[in-house]
Amino acid sequence: MSIKKRIPLEEGDYYLTPEGYKCFTEQYHLKRGYCCKSGCRHCPYGYDKKTDSFKN
Numbered sequence: 738m739s740i741k742k743r744i745p746l747e748e749g750d751y752y753l754t755p756e757g758y759k760c761f762t763e764q765y766h767l768k769r770g771y772c773c774k775s776g777c778r779h780c781p782y783g784y785d786k787k788t789d790s791f792k793n
Contacts, residue, residue, distance in 0.1 A: 749764050749765075763779045766781050767781055772791075774789075
């Protein structure tokens with residue numbers, strides 16, 4: 738089991754949706770350094786949850 742490093746949130750890392758949820762930005766995902774394969778709205782890694790694959 739690997740323990741993932743917690744990244745402190747900074748200005749521009751997320752915004753609140755109209756429903757009140759945190760939506761992480763591309764800036765945050767790039768700081769994190771890997772794709773979590775959750776189908777994030779602003780994924781800079783090109784992951785498509787529907788096909789479980791990465792776009793080029």
